[in-house]
Amino acid sequence: MIQVGDKIPAVSVSTIFAGETSAVSTDQLFADKKVVLFALPGAFTPTCSASHLPGYIVHADDIFSKGVDLIACLSVNDAFVMKAWAETQNAEQITMIADGGADLTKAMGLDMDSGSFGGIRSRRYSMIIEDGVVTALNVEEPKTFEVSSAEAMLELL
Template identity: 85%
Template sequence: MIQVGDKIPAISVSAVAGGETSAVSADQLLAGKKVVMFALPGAFTPTCSASHLPGYVVKADEFFDKGVDLIACLSVNDAFVMKAWADAQNAEKITMVADGGADLTKAFGLEMDSGSFGGTRSRRYAMIIEDSVVTALHLEEPKSFEVSSAEAMLELL
């Protein structure tokens, strides 16, 4: 499992930002920036849509005021779903990271098997990344939502 001090691997993902989608290497997306990245089991799912993403949408400017350059939301969904979810959630200040094949999630060692819910998904977590190196990692226990919230991450900055 990825740990504090580890470098983000060079794995291709799709980034959805400003209404545009681009293929990019995760390490390049995060290079030279202070990033708060949070991950969740799936777009349009109950806790993810009611609490997790909305917390970051509402508090985005507070993160930027504390020196964060990029807020990224990662999910094992395709770029089309992530774009639709961003539009539905008014998440224009959040970069949506579509990890459709779960390659980055698996490289992190943070995948889970949700069975018939959707197969391989990401565990819920949040991390602070500085110039592609993990400086903080808050991993949720299964079916929990506490340590990866926007409020919890703001307290670290």
């Protein structure tokens, strides 16, 4: 599993921001920025839709005021699903990362097999990335939602 001090692996992902979808390398996405990245098992799932993403939407201005350049939400879903979810959640300030093939999730060692729920998914976590390097990492235990919340992230910033 990726650790504090490690560089984010270089892979291609799809990003969705302000309704626009782009393919981008993680090297480009995280270069020269302070980023709050949080990940969750799936778009449109109960905890993810009711608590995890909404918390970051509500606290986006507070997070940006701490010197953060980008808030990103990652899920092992395709770009169409992530775009639709962003629209239904009014997540205009959040960059959605569609890791459809789980390439980034697997490269970081933060994947899990959810079986019949949806196969390979991301574990729930949050991290701070500075110029492509992980400076803080909070990985949830299975079926919990505590250390990766927006409130917990604000305490770290």
